[in-house]
Amino acid sequence: MLFLLLNTLAALVIFRILVLFVKNNVFHPLPVHAYPLRKDKNFALIKKSVGKGTLPKAFRPASFPLSTWTGGVILGDYDLIKDAFSRKELSNRLFSEKLSKDMHRLLKELRIGEMVERILGPEDTLAKNGLGDSMGMGDGYYDETHRNLRVHWHDTIKRLVGRNTISEIIQHSTAQVNRYLAREDNEEGIDPREIFMNGTMNVVTGFSLGILYEFDDPDFKNVAKYVSVFFENMRNMYVNKIIVDILPLWVTQNWLYQLIVKKPLAQTVDTVSPFTEYILTKVKEHRATLDFANPKDFLDVLLIAAEKDSKLGAFTITSSIVALYLGASDTLS
Numbered sequence: 001m002l003f004l005l006l007n008t009l010a011a012l013v014i015f016r017i018l019v020l021f022v023k024n025n026v027f028h029p030l031p032v033h034a035y036p037l038r039k040d041k042n043f044a045l046i047k048k049s050v051g052k053g054t055l056p057k058a059f060r061p062a063s064f065p066l067s068t069w070t071g072g073v074i075l076g077d078y079d080l081i082k083d084a085f086s087r088k089e090l091s092n093r094l095f096s097e098k099l100s101k102d103m104h105r106l107l108k109e110l111r112i113g114e115m116v117e118r119i120l121g122p123e124d125t126l127a128k129n130g131l132g133d134s135m136g137m138g139d140g141y142y143d144e145t146h147r148n149l150r151v152h153w154h155d156t157i158k159r160l161v162g163r164n165t166i167s168e169i170i171q172h173s174t175a176q177v178n179r180y181l182a183r184e185d186n187e188e189g190i191d192p193r194e195i196f197m198n199g200t201m202n203v204v205t206g207f208s209l210g211i212l213y214e215f216d217d218p219d220f221k222n223v224a225k226y227v228s229v230f231f232e233n234m235r236n237m238y239v240n241k242i243i244v245d246i247l248p249l250w251v252t253q254n255w256l257y258q259l260i261v262k263k264p265l266a267q268t269v270d271t272v273s274p275f276t277e278y279i280l281t282k283v284k285e286h287r288a289t290l291d292f293a294n295p296k297d298f299l300d301v302l303l304i305a306a307e308k309d310s311k312l313g314a315f316t317i318t319s320s321i322v323a324l325y326l327g328a329s330d331t332l333s
Contacts, residue, residue, distance in 0.1 A: 012248070032068050033076075035061030037235040046076075064239065072242065095140055098252075100133070102244045105253060107131055107315060110273050116314040119280045125306055126283065132313020138323025145311045149320055152305055156298040160207065165296075169206035173199045180215060198224060204328045208321050209282050210297035219278070226275040227325050229267050236264040279318040298324070 033049065033056055036042045049055035057077035060068040075081045107113070117127050134145040137153065160166040177199040184190045198215045201224060206212050213220035230237075240261055244252045251257060279299075286299050295301045299321065306312035 030073060031056040031059045032062050033059040033074070035059075035063045035067075035074060037063050037238065050076075067242065095135070096245050098244055098249055099241060100135070100140070101249060102252065103135060104131070106269065106272070110269070112273070112276060112315060115273070115277060116280060119277065120284055120287075120314075124287070125303075126312075126314040126317065129306060129310045129313045132311060132316030134311065134313075134316045136316050136319030136323050138319065138326060145309075145316065148305070148309065148312075149302075149316075152301045153298065156207065156295075156301045159295065159301075160297075166207065169203055169212065172206070172212050173202040176202065176215060197227075200328050201227065201325060204324050206297075208298045208324055209279075210286075210299070211282075222274070223278065223325065226271050226278075229271045230326055233265070233268045237268055240265060275322060276315070276318045279321050280314070283314075283317070 034045055036045060046055065055076045057080050058073055058075050061072055061074050062068050075084060113131055116124075116131070120127050122128075132145075134140045134143070134149075137146065137149045140146060157166070160169075177195055180195045180198070181190070181192060184195070195215075198220075202213055202215070202220070205220070205223070215221075282299060283303065286303060290300060290303060292304055295304055299317075302312060302317045302320065306317065
């Protein structure tokens with residue numbers, strides 16, 4: 001009986017893979033190009049292809065075995081990227097109902113909902129709104145909630161620019177970067193990447209939370225550690241998303257698959273709770289001084305919007321803050 005069950009399972013998985021292969025390589029063929037998941041190798045290879053003029057405008061990434069059989073497509077042409085992001089049907093990230101269910105499974109496993117009630121209280125608006133269906137600005141569908149989050153982000157930018165606050169944030173972080181570069185300088189030279197990354201993260205902290213940290217502050221060092229963990233494990237996260245998107249949920253949501261991926265995803269999963277808890281504590285602090293007529297940072301703007309928009313749940317807001325850290329730290333620095 002067990003032998004028959006295993007053979008049936010294998011047959012279904014193989015059938016699913018063949019369907020994807022035919023769909024993406026026969027009916028919708030695209031060039032294939034090597035696309036290493038390691039950032040340094042990826043950059044070197046793409047740079048070499050651009051120099052030779054051999055980088056396709058759009059291609060399927062050969063990152064690991066069977067990766068070209070998925071629906072993933074890499075755009076290598078600026079005009080094509082602009083055109084794609086102007087079209088709703090093309091501008092979603094690697095996201096699906098399967099990935100949404102997988103994320104909510106993880107949030108339930110980590111008891112994030114209980115954390116929200118513990119820190120904010122059951123009567124807080126975010127607790128009443130729930131965790132939210134959207135994964136925030138950095139993930140999920142390009143739907144109404146995502147567009148509203150972008151509008152709130154842009155409104156915050158306008159407010160801070162109008163008050164010259166954003167200039168003060170940048171000047172403060174720039175002065176810190178210069179000070180730490182001078183302090184660390186020696187005859188052997190220094191690797192300035194961490195200092196630049198701290199500078200950009202502090203700009204995000206000022207914009208999002210209204211805080212300007214010293215780089216040696218314990219809270220700031222913890223945030224820097226959380227961000228580093230995400231980037232160090234980005235490859236494993238990406239591969240897992242592809243697998244979850246390809247295979248049926250009954251394969252990826254059972255105990256056996258979760259046991260297999262537990263170790264590769266352990267560091268990232270272990271970071272979700274403390275990073276979320278940190279932002280929720282800032283939500284609680286902001287509640288005490290929240291001025292509905294005069295929001296002072298991005299979190300204030302989101303909390304005010306959540307009073308009228310129940311789709312802005314606790315995790316939608318915390319993950320949007322996390323997305324800003326990830327988008328404006330390693331990449332920008």
